[in-house]
Amino acid sequence: MVRWAWNKSSGDVKRRYFEMIRQGSSGSAAAVAVGVSLSCGSKWFVDAGSVTFIDTPISSRYLNQDDRIEIADGLAAKEPIKQIAARIGKSYQSVYREIARHRRPNGRYQPWHAHGQAWEARRRDRPRRFDEDEDLREIVAEKLKEKWSPQQISRWLRRRWPKRETWHVCAETIYEGIYRGLIVARDESALRTGRVYRHKRGRGRTRDGALKQCTNMKSIHDRPKTVEKRRQVGHWEGDLIVGKGQQSAIATLVERKTRHTILVPLASGHTATRVAEALTRVFAGLPRKIRRTLTWDQGNEMFQHERVETDTGVQIYFADPHSPWQRGTNENTNGLLRQYFPKGTDLHQYTEQRLNDVAAELNARPRLTLKDRTPAQLMRRWIKQPIRNDG
Numbered sequence: 001m002v003r004w005a006w007n008k009s010s011g012d013v014k015r016r017y018f019e020m021i022r023q024g025s026s027g028s029a030a031a032v033a034v035g036v037s038l039s040c041g042s043k044w045f046v047d048a049g050s051v052t053f054i055d056t057p058i059s060s061r062y063l064n065q066d067d068r069i070e071i072a073d074g075l076a077a078k079e080p081i082k083q084i085a086a087r088i089g090k091s092y093q094s095v096y097r098e099i100a101r102h103r104r105p106n107g108r109y110q111p112w113h114a115h116g117q118a119w120e121a122r123r124r125d126r127p128r129r130f131d132e133d134e135d136l137r138e139i140v141a142e143k144l145k146e147k148w149s150p151q152q153i154s155r156w157l158r159r160r161w162p163k164r165e166t167w168h169v170c171a172e173t174i175y176e177g178i179y180r181g182l183i184v185a186r187d188e189s190a191l192r193t194g195r196v197y198r199h200k201r202g203r204g205r206t207r208d209g210a211l212k213q214c215t216n217m218k219s220i221h222d223r224p225k226t227v228e229k230r231r232q233v234g235h236w237e238g239d240l241i242v243g244k245g246q247q248s249a250i251a252t253l254v255e256r257k258t259r260h261t262i263l264v265p266l267a268s269g270h271t272a273t274r275v276a277e278a279l280t281r282v283f284a285g286l287p288r289k290i291r292r293t294l295t296w297d298q299g300n301e302m303f304q305h306e307r308v309e310t311d312t313g314v315q316i317y318f319a320d321p322h323s324p325w326q327r328g329t330n331e332n333t334n335g336l337l338r339q340y341f342p343k344g345t346d347l348h349q350y351t352e353q354r355l356n357d358v359a360a361e362l363n364a365r366p367r368l369t370l371k372d373r374t375p376a377q378l379m380r381r382w383i384k385q386p387i388r389n390d391g
Contacts, residue, residue: 015069017041018112063090063098063118068111071095075109129169130182136167140174141184144191147339150174152366159372191339216306220295220326223317227293230257233382234292236314237330238279240270240301241337243347249301250347250355251278254333255290258378259370261333261362263355267348272303283312287383295319295327336362 013034020030031041063071067088074084081099085092101121102114130137143153150171157167177183178191227235235256240249251264264278283291294316296302305316319326340358341347363379366372 014112015065018065063088063094065111065115068098068102068114071098072109072111072114075099128177128180128182129166129173130177133166136169137177137183140169140177144178144184147361148365149191150178151368155368155372156366217298217318218316220317220319223293223295227256227295232292233257233379234290236291236294237327238294238296239327239330239334240266240275240299241334241341241347242270243341244344248347250337250341250350251275252330252334252337253279253282253294254330255375255379256329258375258382259329259333259367260375260379261337261359263337263359265350265352265355267352270301272301275301276304276307279308280311283308283314288313290379290383293317295330297321297324297327333362 013036017030017034017036020033028038028041031038034041067090070088071084074087081095082092085095088095098114099109102117103109104113130140139157140153143156148156153174154169154171157169161167174183226232233255236253237256238251238253240251242249249266249270251266251270253262253264254260262282264282266274266278268274279294283294291312291314294308294314296305296316296318298318298321302316302318308314309316324331337358341350360376363376364374366374370378
């Protein structure tokens with residue numbers, strides 16, 4: 001004869017009962033096996049809701065049935081949530097969320113009901129957005145051909161069709177569609193990074209920096225403070241993109257406020273003399289109000305920086321060694337440009353017209369940091385403003 005009420009049995013007894021149910025045993029057989037009456041087992045079953053699924057092991061990141069039993073026992077003993085969380089090896093935020101999501105409508109946390117609810121909430125296979133909507137697939141594919149990033153495409157879709165919510169896909173959905181080959185064929189040209197599958201984040205870096213200048217450098221720490229605020233146009237960051245075997249290069253210039261990019265061909269080589277000549281030619285062709293400062297790294301290609309300053313009026317400052325974040329705008333842009341000029345290629349093959357076309361395409365992209373305006377739009381606006389002699 002059963003000596004305890006249906007809700008007074010130990011957690012181990014209930015656990016064995018539900019394990020047998022999930023393994024295919026009938027309710028009566030499970031009740032007899034654990035030593036409770038059929039009516040007691042039936043009440044447990046009804047209280048837990050549905051237990052028809054097979055409880056397969058999942059990642060230890062997630063709560064399992066034993067964890068939920070511990071939570072229920074701790075709540076019944078009026079233990080603090082943080083103490084329960086520490087006992088099962090989870091964060092207290094996870095336990096708070098678990099209780100809020102899976103408790104019964106009456107507010108009681110029932111572990112087997114919670115476990116069943118969590119199983120029901122797991123992701124199921126469903127039709128993917130780009131499988132179902134051919135028009136959306138074609139529109140996204142067209143933007144990818146124009147070298148737009150998934151983030152830019154996602155924001156543009158929301159602006160362009162604000163009431164068409166089925167097209168409001170997030171960037172992650174677009175990435176998944178690309179990696180699965182649902183939007184375009186899996187090809188290195190689909191994304192700027194050249195990836196065709198997910199890579200682990202992070203990469204190794206060396207500390208081998210550029211050679212220190214022997215001339216009168218001005219440190220980035222001596223640069224006017226107004227440059228950091230990005231309130232004034234005309235402050236540039238520069239660097240070289242180097243080709244195969246260090247035999248070819250392109251100089252890149254990015255304006256800090258507008259993110260406007262200029263690509264400078266170095267067809268005759270990237271010695272200090274050639275770089276100085278090329279930068280002088282480019283800056284001399286710009287309006288005076290948008291050529292104020294230039295920040296570069298400490299590479300030998302800028303050995304003749306004083307000559308550039310004298311001929312153009314641009315004040316040149318040098319970042320600290322091994323500190324690419326001090327020229328973050330230029331570093332980011334160079335990463336984008338590698339989709340057009342992959343590493344290991346001979347950069348001599350690209351004509352000046354091709355460089356101009358790439359720069360124009362890059363300057364026509366909306367940027368999140370510019371509130372989805374384009375560098376070209378901002379540069380046109382600033383060039384029309386009167387010259388300010390405040391820095």
